[in-house]
Amino acid sequence: MSAASSAPRLSFLQSCGRVFSIFFAFGRRSPRFKLYLVLSQMPVVIALFAQVNQVFQRQAMQSPMLFFSRGIMSFDLQFLVLLLVLFYGTSVCLEEVEGRTLMYLTTRPVPKAAVILGKYAAYVLFLAVMINVGVILAFLVLNIRSLGTGAAYPVLFQFMGVLTLAILAYTAFFTLLGTLSKRALALGLMFSFGWEAVVQYFPGATQRFTIAHYLKSLLPSQSTTGGLSFLTYRLEPTAPLLAVAVLLLLTVVFLTAACLVFTHKDFILSTD
Template sequence: MSPYLDSLERVFSVFWKLSRKARRTKFFFLFSQLPVAVALIIRLNSLFSGRTPATGLYLFTNIIMFFYLQMIILVLALFYGTSVCSEEVEGKTLPYLTTRPLPKSAIVLGKYGAYTAIAAAMTSFGLILSFLILNFDSLSGRAVLALPRYLGVLVFGLVSYGALFTFFGSALKRSVFFGLLFSFGWENVIQYFPGSTQRLAIAHYLKSFLPSPPAGRFAFLTFRLEPTPPGLSLLVLGLVTTACLTLAGLVFSKKEYILED
C-alpha cells in the first residue's frame, strides 16, 4: 500500500471510531429515523382504520423518500461535511492534527469518507426499516427491485452533497449558514424550474435515478422532473464530487487558518 493510501486509511479508521461514539451521532441517528416513525403511524392507521388508500410502495416513494431526499440527507451532509475542516479550527485541535506526518489532503478525504460512511449507514438503516414497515405484506418483485435504487440515490446524495459541504467548510467562515441557504433555498427551489434550469441542482440528477411512477399516479419527487439519462447523471455527480473534494483538499493544504480565542 502506498504511503498516501496508508495515511488515508489511518485517518478514516480513527474518525470512524470517534464519530461512532460521538454525542452528535446519537442525535443524528434519531433524526435520521424520523421517517420510520412516520411509516409506523401510516401502517398503524391503516391497520386500525381498515382502509388502504394507497399501496405501500406508493406511500414509501411519496412520503418516506421525500423526507430523506429533500431534508434528511441534506442536513446530515451539511453538518458532517462542513465539520470535516471547521471542527478542527473551532475546536483548536488543528495544530495537533496537521503536525502529524500526514498529507493534509489525506486528512480531508479520510474524515470525509468516515463521516459519509456513518451518515450512509444511518440513513440506509432507516430507509430499509421504513420500506419493510410499509411493504411487509406486499413485497412484490417490483417493490424489492426498487429498494436498491432508492438506497443508491440516498448514498449518491450523501456522497455528492457531503463533498460540496466539505468544500464549504474548508473555504467559508460561515459554512453552515451558506450551506443552509444552498440546501433549503437553491436546491429546494431550482429543481422544480422547467427546462434546463433544473439541471443546475444536484437534486435533479439524484431524482433522475428514481423509478417512474405508475401511469395516472402523482409523485412529489418527480413533479416537473425532466430526467437526465442515468449514465450522464452519474457522470455529473462524480464530477461534482471529485471537483469539490479536490478543491477542499487544496484549500485545506494551502490556507492559513486563524484560531480565534
C-alpha cells in the same frame, strides 16, 4: 532523531486509511453520532404512524409503494439527507477549527489532503449506513404484508443507490464549503433549502445547475412506484448514465477543491 522522524513514512493512501480509522472509531462513540442516528430513523417513525393510522381506520394501506415513494423518499431527499449531510460535511474542517485541534492534525506526518479525505470517507460511511438503514426499515414496515413477493425490492435498491449518490455529492460540497468559510452552516442551509429547493423546479436547462436534478433523474419511473409526482414535477431528466457521471464528477471536483484549500489556506484559530 525524534520518534516522528524515525517512524516509517506512510503512503498517501495509508495516511487516508489511518485518518479514516481514527475518526471512524472516535465518531461512532460520540454523542453527535447517537443523536444523528436517532434523527435518521425518522422515516421509520413516519411509516409506523401510517400503519397505526390504517389499523385504527380498520383498512389496509392500498398502495404502500405509493406512500413510500411520495412520502418517505420525498422526506429523505428533500430534507433529511440535506440536513444530516450539512452537519457532517461542514464539520470535516470546521470542527477542527472551532475545537482548536487543527494544529494537532496539520503537524502530523500526514498530508493535509489525507485528513480531508479520511474524515470525508468516515463521515460518508456513517451517513450511508444511518440513512439507508432507516429507509430499509421504513420499507419493511410499509410492506409488511407483501414482503414475500419481492417485486418492490429492485425499487428499494434503486432508491438506496440514489440516496448514496446524494450523500457522496452533498458531503463533498459541504466539505468544500467548510474549508472556505466559518459560516458554512448558514451558507449550507441557504443552499439546501433555498437554491436546491427552488431551482430544481425551474423549467429548461436552469434545473441542471442543481445536484438534485441529477439525483431525481435516477429515480424509478412513476409507472414502477405509482408515485413520485412531487419529486419529478417539471423534471426534464438527464440520461441515467450521464447523471451518475455528473454526480461522481462533482464529488471528485468538490473534494479536490477542498483538499487544495485545506492544504494552502492559513486558518486563524479563535482565542476566545
